[in-house]
Amino acid sequence: MAYQASDRVPAYRHDEHATRHALIGVVAVLLGVAVGVLAIVAIWMGSSANDAKRQAEAAAAKVSAATSGSMTDMPGMAPTAGATADGAVATPSYAGLAPENADAIAAAHVPYPAAMPAAPAGPVANVHLVLKDVVHQIAPGIKYNAWAFAGGAPGPVVHVRQGQTVRITLTNDGAIPHSVDFHAARIAPNLAFRDVDPGQSFTFSFKAGDPGVYMYHCGTKPVLAHIANGMYGAIVVSPTTPLPKADREYVLVSSEWYLNGPGLKTPASFDMAKAHAMAPDWVTWNGYAGQYVKHPLTANPGETVRFWVVAAGPSFDTDFHVVGTLLNRAWVDADLTQYLRNVQTATVPAGGGGVFDVKIDKPGLYPFVSHSFASVDMGQVGLLKVGDVAGTMSH
Numbered sequence: 001m002a003y004q005a006s007d008r009v010p011a012y013r014h015d016e017h018a019t020r021h022a023l024i025g026v027v028a029v030l031l032g033v034a035v036g037v038l039a040i041v042a043i044w045m046g047s048s049a050n051d052a053k054r055q056a057e058a059a060a061a062k063v064s065a066a067t068s069g070s071m072t073d074m075p076g077m078a079p080t081a082g083a084t085a086d087g088a089v090a091t092p093s094y095a096g097l098a099p100e101n102a103d104a105i106a107a108a109h110v111p112y113p114a115a116m117p118a119a120p121a122g123p124v125a126n127v128h129l130v131l132k133d134v135v136h137q138i139a140p141g142i143k144y145n146a147w148a149f150a151g152g153a154p155g156p157v158v159h160v161r162q163g164q165t166v167r168i169t170l171t172n173d174g175a176i177p178h179s180v181d182f183h184a185a186r187i188a189p190n191l192a193f194r195d196v197d198p199g200q201s202f203t204f205s206f207k208a209g210d211p212g213v214y215m216y217h218c219g220t221k222p223v224l225a226h227i228a229n230g231m232y233g234a235i236v237v238s239p240t241t242p243l244p245k246a247d248r249e250y251v252l253v254s255s256e257w258y259l260n261g262p263g264l265k266t267p268a269s270f271d272m273a274k275a276h277a278m279a280p281d282w283v284t285w286n287g288y289a290g291q292y293v294k295h296p297l298t299a300n301p302g303e304t305v306r307f308w309v310v311a312a313g314p315s316f317d318t319d320f321h322v323v324g325t326l327l328n329r330a331w332v333d334a335d336l337t338q339y340l341r342n343v344q345t346a347t348v349p350a351g352g353g354g355v356f357d358v359k360i361d362k363p364g365l366y367p368f369v370s371h372s373f374a375s376v377d378m379g380q381v382g383l384l385k386v387g388d389v390a391g392t393m394s395h
């Protein structure tokens with residue numbers, strides 16, 4: 001049907017007054033509705049603010065329970081110094097603190113052995129981890145009450161071959177229950193990764209069917225605290241089909257440390273509020289800030305150097321980067337079936353691994369870092385010294 005303008009215009013003219021009145025009525029009704037809606041929104045906002053406040057208070061109470069409740073009875077779990085009564089406020093940052101003789105301490109420090117150990121022969125690889133509560137140095141002159149697999153953090157590098165049976169024994173010489181979770185295993189965790197009481201030992205086995213580099217760690221609650229206190233390490237499962245030849249192989253485990261005190265005079269302990277805020281004081285390669293700056297890893301020019309990297313966290317990824325070169329090969333996520341070529345930076349997720357080759361022809365000092373530079377400032381930097389070169393890096 002055709003549109004007839006004349007049908008409508010007169011109607012408007014005739015009912016002009018009525019229409020105006022109707023419009024005023026509609027506006028009034030709309031205003032009324034709007035006021036009502038605003039009132040409802042205001043009430044809802046008030047109630048969600050209250051909900052948010054209640055949730056925040058509940059979260060704070062949980063932190064309080066975790067940091068100042070039964071946890072304080074555990075070694076390495078002092079209450080958060082300087083926190084409010086509810087424990088929700090972290091201590092100040094102790095990043096970068098150093099005693100006057102830090103340089104001499106760093107020089108005397110024996111670095112964690114990063115060189116890949118040999119895999120045992122035979123069908124079974126036996127691994128005995130003896131958990132101890134120890135005072136661990138995490139940076140020159142900085143002491144920390146750690147829970148340590150085999151006396152240090154990280155725990156020992158476990159190197160096995162694909163197809164081997166890995167027989168793990170955990171002996172708990174600490175004060176509280178602990179456990180060990182191997183990411184390389186396909187196994188029922190409620191059975192294999194169960195808590196082991198102080199003074200007890202527990203053994204389980206798994207077949208190393210998946211080649212790569214994996215994290216292992218304590219999985220006892222709260223896992224955040226157990227990992228942050230030093231209970232982590234790397235297991236390398238070498239593939240049956242060999243990777244391209246490497247001249248040197250190093251294992252690097254990154255981790256953060258959350259301190260409730262400076263750790264200079266007396267050892268610091270774990271700060272749960274800082275860990276929840278993901279605001280560490282120190283970030284390290286193999287448990288000690290800057291140890292491979294003072295004691296660089298080495299290679300000769302033209303050699304292929306393979307890094308097996310695990311990000312233990314507990315919460316930070318590592319953005320692996322070698323300054324002054326590219327990663328010639330990058331087995332991202334430690335998937336050894338394929339690699340990327342000539343990558344500048346490769347992410348290793350918290351709880352994950354990656355394998356990276358560099359081949360550097362020119363002598364020099366090549367820093368390896370997480371290119372998330374806050375981590376570098378907090379200690380996650382080392383040097384690969386290629387050739388016979390002197391001096392240190394400016395960064």
Ligand SMILES: [Cu+2]
Pocket residue numbers: 147177178179218219220226231
């Ligand atoms: Cu533990």
